[in-house]
Structures are given as C-alpha cells and as structure tokens.
Amino acid sequence: MSTLSIINPSTEEPIRTVEMLDVEHTDQAIARSAKVAPSWRAVNPADRARLLRRFSEVVDAHIEELAQLEVANSGHTIGNARWEAGNVRDVLAYYAGAPERHSGRQIPVAGGVDVTFYEPLGVVGIIVPWNFPMPIAGWGLGPALAAGNTVVLKPATLTPLTATRLAELALEAGIPEYVFQVLVGDGASVGYRFVTHEAVRKVCFTGSNEAGRKIMAGCAEQVKRVTLELGGKSANIIFADANLEKAAAMAPYAVFDNAGQDCCARSRILVEENAYERFMELFEVAVKGVKVLDPSNEESEMGPLITGAHRASVAAYVEEENVAFRGSAPQGRGFWFAPTVLETPDRASRAFNEEIFGPVVSVVRFRDESEALEIANDGPYGLSGSIWTRDIGKALRVARGVETGALSVNSNSSVRYSTPFGGYKQSGIGRELGPDALLGFSEEKNVFLSTEE
Numbered sequence: 001m002s003t004l005s006i007i008n009p010s011t012e013e014p015i016r017t018v019e020m021l022d023v024e025h026t027d028q029a030i031a032r033s034a035k036v037a038p039s040w041r042a043v044n045p046a047d048r049a050r051l052l053r054r055f056s057e058v059v060d061a062h063i064e065e066l067a068q069l070e071v072a073n074s075g076h077t078i079g080n081a082r083w084e085a086g087n088v089r090d091v092l093a094y095y096a097g098a099p100e101r102h103s104g105r106q107i108p109v110a111g112g113v114d115v116t117f118y119e120p121l122g123v124v125g126i127i128v129p130w131n132f133p134m135p136i137a138g139w140g141l142g143p144a145l146a147a148g149n150t151v152v153l154k155p156a157t158l159t160p161l162t163a164t165r166l167a168e169l170a171l172e173a174g175i176p177e178y179v180f181q182v183l184v185g186d187g188a189s190v191g192y193r194f195v196t197h198e199a200v201r202k203v204c205f206t207g208s209n210e211a212g213r214k215i216m217a218g219c220a221e222q223v224k225r226v227t228l229e230l231g232g233k234s235a236n237i238i239f240a241d242a243n244l245e246k247a248a249a250m251a252p253y254a255v256f257d258n259a260g261q262d263c264c265a266r267s268r269i270l271v272e273e274n275a276y277e278r279f280m281e282l283f284e285v286a287v288k289g290v291k292v293l294d295p296s297n298e299e300s301e302m303g304p305l306i307t308g309a310h311r312a313s314v315a316a317y318v319e320e321e322n323v324a325f326r327g328s329a330p331q332g333r334g335f336w337f338a339p340t341v342l343e344t345p346d347r348a349s350r351a352f353n354e355e356i357f358g359p360v361v362s363v364v365r366f367r368d369e370s371e372a373l374e375i376a377n378d379g380p381y382g383l384s385g386s387i388w389t390r391d392i393g394k395a396l397r398v399a400r401g402v403e404t405g406a407l408s409v410n411s412n413s414s415v416r417y418s419t420p421f422g423g424y425k426q427s428g429i430g431r432e433l434g435p436d437a438l439l440g441f442s443e444e445k446n447v448f449l450s451t452e453e
C-alpha cells in the first residue's frame with residue numbers, strides 16, 4: 001500500500017501520513033458495502049431515524065476536534081471550519097426526519113389499488129473535492145443513508161482527514177459496520193472504480209468539469225444514476241438603487257470566503273454604471289479590511305490556498321495592468337494569496353470567463369437590466385449569484401432571468417441544508433439538499449393490486 005503525506009497549507013509542514021488504497025481494496029470495500037446493504041435497508045424507518053440522530057449528536061460532540069482538523073488539513077479559518085462541522089451535524093439531523101416521511105402515493109386507477117414505494121438504490125459512491133471536505137461529504141451521506149443506501153465515499157487525496165474521522169464517528173454512533181466506508185485513494189483509480197463497478201448503483205460527484213464529464217460518460221456504460229456538482233463563475237449584480245454600503249461591505253466575503261475556493265464564489269461583480277465609482281470606493285475599503293491571517297486565529301477571515309501548484313494557477317490569471325487594488329496577506333511560509341480585484345475591460349479574457357478558484361474577482365459596468373442579464377448568463381456555468389436592488393419587481397425579474405440554480409437577493413448566501421442546491425448548464429446535473437434530496441437516492445416502484453374477483 002502506498003502512503004501520502006498530508007501538508008498543512010498554512011505552514012507547508014507535513015501533519016500526517018495516510019495510506020492510499022488501490023482498486024483491489026476498493027473492490028473489497030464495495031463488496032462489503034453490497035453485503036450489508038440488505039440488512040441496512042431492512043432497518044425499520046424509526047430505527048434508521050434514531051441512528052442518524054445519534055450520528056448527528058456524536059458529530060456535535062466533536063465539532064471542535066473536526067474543525068481543528070480541517071484548519072490543519074485545509075487551511076480553512078477556524079470560524080468557517082466550525083460552521084462546516086456544524087453543517088454536517090445539521091444535515092444529519094435534518095435527514096434523520098426523512099426515513100419516516102419518505103412516503104409513496106396511492107393513485108386512483110380502475111380495477112384495483114395502485115401504490116408507489118421508494119426503495120433504496122443499493123451501494124452509492126460519493127466523490128468529494130478538496131475545497132469543502134466536510135459539508136460536501138455530509139450532503140451526499142445524510143440523504144443517501146436516510147433513503148436506506150450504503151455508502152462508499154472517496155475524499156480528495158489532499159484533504160482526507162475529516163471524512164476519515166466522520167466514518168469513525170458513525171461507528172461510535174452505532175451505524176452498523178460497512179454501511180458507511182471512507183476510501184482514501186486516487187480519483188482515476190479508486191474514484192473511477194465507483195463508476196465501473198456494477199454493484200455501485202449511483203455516483204454522486206462534486207468536483208471539476210473535466211472529471212465530471214469523464215464520470216458522466218463512464219456512468220452511461222451501465223446507465224448508472226449520476227449527480228454532478230461542478231464549477232461556477234457566478235455574478236454579483238449590483239443595481240444603482242441598492243443599499244450600496246451593504247452590497248460593497250459584503251461583496252468581498254461573497255468571493256474571498258474560503259480564499260475563493262468555492263464553487264459558489266461571486267467572482268464577477270456587475271455594477272450599474274451610474275453607481276460604479278461610488279461602489280468601487282466602498283469596495284476598496286472593504287477588500288483592504290479583509291483579515292487574511294493564520295486560519296487558527298479566531299479573527300481570521302481568509303486563510304491560504306490549498307497548495308503551491310494551485311497558487312501558481314491562480315496567479316497566472318492576474319495581469320498586473322488590470323489590477324484595481326489588492327488586500328493583504330501574510331508573507332513567508334504558507335500558500336498565501338492576497339485578495340485581488342481586477343477591472344476587466346476585456347470580457348473575453350480568461351480571468352473573466354474561467355473559474356479561477358482563488359481570491360480574484362473581476363468587476364465590470366452594465367447599462368441596464370438586459371445588459372446585466374446578458375453578462376451574467378454569458379458562459380457555460382450557472383451555479384449561484386446575487387442581485388442587489390431595493391426594487392422588488394426588478395429583483396424578481398432578474399432572478400427569473402439569471403440562468404443559475406441558487407440565487408440570493410440582497411444577500412450572498414447560497415446554501416441552506418433545507419433548500420435545494422445545484423447547477424444549471426455545465427455547473428451540474430441534479431439537486432442536492434432540501435426536502436426532495438431523498439428522491440435522488442431512491443427508485444420509485446409502482447405496484448398495482450387487482451381488486452377484481
């Protein structure tokens with residue numbers, strides 16, 4: 001078995017060595033998962049609910065430990081990391097309410113009674129990226145287990161520590177052995193085995209478009225169910241009648257949170273032209289006020305990027321002549337990158353069109369509503385976005401016109417466990433979270449019972 005050294009992105013120091021599994025180990029884990037699947041689906045709904053509630057409580061008792069692990073492994077600020085661990089707890093608690101409410105229907109038909117049942121798929125493979133290791137694991141895990149599936153989950157090789165710990169906590173909570181397994185290994189071998197192995201009935205993938213396309217094509221071979229949560233290049237649309245002070249004060253956190261390593265990052269700011277100068281004045285103050293500090297410092301609002309290679313990829317998007325202003329970042333060890341604001345006259349530039357996945361934002365002007373929509377919708381992605389205006393009619397018109405899955409008005413929040421989340425266009429297929437998440441982890445079976453003599 002090969003090993004992998006896990007590096008703290010704030011210090012560049014190794015923090016732990018983990019074992020990397022191969023395809024043979026993956027096949028063994030999938031076989032174990034398939035073996036326990038019948039007994040897990042047979043656990044009655046109230047007991048499955050109780051087990052998920054207990055899992056949520058055990059996670060709650062370990063929030064600080066999980067958060068500290070994420071700070072060290074991923075460089076997330078301690079405040080964010082506590083929220084992320086709390087999100088796993090909340091998602092498990094929310095879906096603990098689901099097994100007893102996952103009702104089918106009784107449909108009026110001639111000659112008998114017609115009923116539908118929701119049944120588990122079997123083994124579900126969940127593939128997680130490095131940017132939000134805990135929440136994205138939880139978004140797949142909670143509803144998949146609640147619907148009666150067993151789960152094999154592959155974290156990103158850069159950030160496996162919290163997922164591995166969550167699997168231990170599941171056992172501690174009484175979730176039976178092998179119902180939830182975490183497999184640390186490469187995407188192309190361990191992850192792709194979820195696609196090719198016939199016992200895995202669904203792949204739930206979050207990550208890059210490049211890998212997503214391969215996974216979707218691979219799943220087509222077996223007509224395998226697949227959910228994809230991919231990249232984004234979302235717009236923060238600011239109209240002149242908005243509360244500009246609030247929009248500008250919050251805009252840095254809509255793109256620089258998690259150092260911009262966020263699929264929902266509002267990395268294009270669109271400002272109505274008669275408010276542009278005023279917005280930029282306020283925005284500069286706000287960007288320079290972002291506290292980019294050691295992520296374990298309670299005051300820190302932004303930590304480092306994940307690796308040196310990723311920092312080089314982010315830096316390659318920044319052409320000095322387009323830099324309007326920058327925030328600050330620590331010097332010395334760690335993969336730091338200061339928040340950077342570009343004024344991009346050229347809307348065809350790479351920086352304006354590609355997902356940078358770092359703390360770099362482009363600002364452009366627009367003339368009117370229709371131009372704002374044209375710019376916001378220009379590109380292959382459609383994940384999130386914000387609209388700032390005091391005019392409710394305009395807010396709704398623009399919200400209906402932006403081709404993305406998760407929008408907010410006079411706010412930058414995209415994710416709540418109780419509301420659906422997912423992308424339009426090449427940002428993905430399917431929805432996670434919200435009241436209907438179990439439908440993505442169930443087959444619907446129709447049964448007709450004749451009442452004829």
Ligand code: NAD
Pocket residue numbers: 127128129130131132136154155156157185186187188190191192193206207208209211212214215228229230231232262263355357383423427428
């Ligand atoms: P990535 O695609 O490189 O890797 C994601 C995961 O897939 C990792 O666990 C990796 O090992 C695995 N993987 C890679 N190639 C694979 C293959 N051929 N078969 C099976 N598994 C494979 O992505 P990343 O760099 O870890 O994450 C960043 C990307 O994730 C960004 O594009 C970001 O926008 C996206 N993302 C999307 C959402 C969303 O909900 N839409 C959320 C977070 C991140």
